[in-house]
Amino acid sequence: MYQTAWADYAAGQFQLAISGFEQFLKTFPKSDLADDAQYYVGEALASQNRLKDAVAAYDAVIKTYPGTPRVADAYYKRGVALEGLNQIPQARDSLEYVLKTFPESTAARLAKQYLDKLKRD
Numbered sequence: 747m748y749q750t751a752w753a754d755y756a757a758g759q760f761q762l763a764i765s766g767f768e769q770f771l772k773t774f775p776k777s778d779l780a781d782d783a784q785y786y787v788g789e790a791l792a793s794q795n796r797l798k799d800a801v802a803a804y805d806a807v808i809k810t811y812p813g814t815p816r817v818a819d820a821y822y823k824r825g826v827a828l829e830g831l832n833q834i835p836q837a838r839d840s841l842e843y844v845l846k847t848f849p850e851s852t853a854a855r856l857a858k859q860y861l862d863k864l865k866r867d
Contacts, residue, residue, distance in 0.1 A: 747766065747769065747770045747773065747774070748766075748767075748770050748774075748777075748779050748782075748783060750766055751763050751765075751766025751767045751769075751770055751783065751786070752786070754766055755767075755786055755789070755790055758793075760790040760791075760793050760794050761790075761794070763786065763787075763790045764787055764790045764791065767783040767784070767786050767787045767790070768787060770783045771783050771784060771787075780810075780811065781807055781810075781811035781814040781815070781816040781817075782816060784803060784806050784807045784810065784811065784816075785803075785804070785807050785816045785819060785820055785823075787803045787806075788800045788801075788803030788804045788806075788807065788820065788823060788824075788827075789823070791803055792823065792826075792827055792830075795830075797827045797828075797830045797831050798831065800823070800827045801824055801827045801828060801831070804820040804821070804823050804824040804827065805820075805824065807819075807820035808820050808821065808824070817848075818844055818847070818848035818851040818852075818853035818854065819852075819853050821840050821841075821843050821844045821847075821848075821853065821857075822840070822841065822844050822853040822854075822856055822857050822860075824840045825837045825838070825839075825840035825841035825844070825857065825860065826860060828840060829860075829864065834864065837864070838861065838864065841857040841860055841861050841864075842857075842861070844857040845857055845858060845861075
């Protein structure tokens with residue numbers, strides 16, 4: 747089920763992917779892939795420019811799957827989506843949280859670059 751949703755996501759079939767990942771989460775809420783599924787719901791929503799919904803999906807990763815590898819990515823992508831919604835202070839808070847809490851992560855490196863971009867703009 748996860749692989750089918752992932753294939754839909756990879757093919758750019760974002761609405762199908764969202765439905766598939768949500769069904770996966772209902773069926774296997776404790777799966778090791780649950781945090782990934784929730785994260786990719788956010789990614790698919792962001793790809794459709796449904797940024798408010800994407801922020802909610804990233805928040806769900808943060809709240810539902812603390813301590814999992816996707817949390818740093820969710821904070822970073824949440825910041826990017828908030829910037830897209832012109833919520834710059836909240837975007838900065840999310841990006842700075844990644845830097846403080848996950849300093850060695852790829853998400854922190856990306857968050858630093860994004861913060862630098864925000865400062866230039």
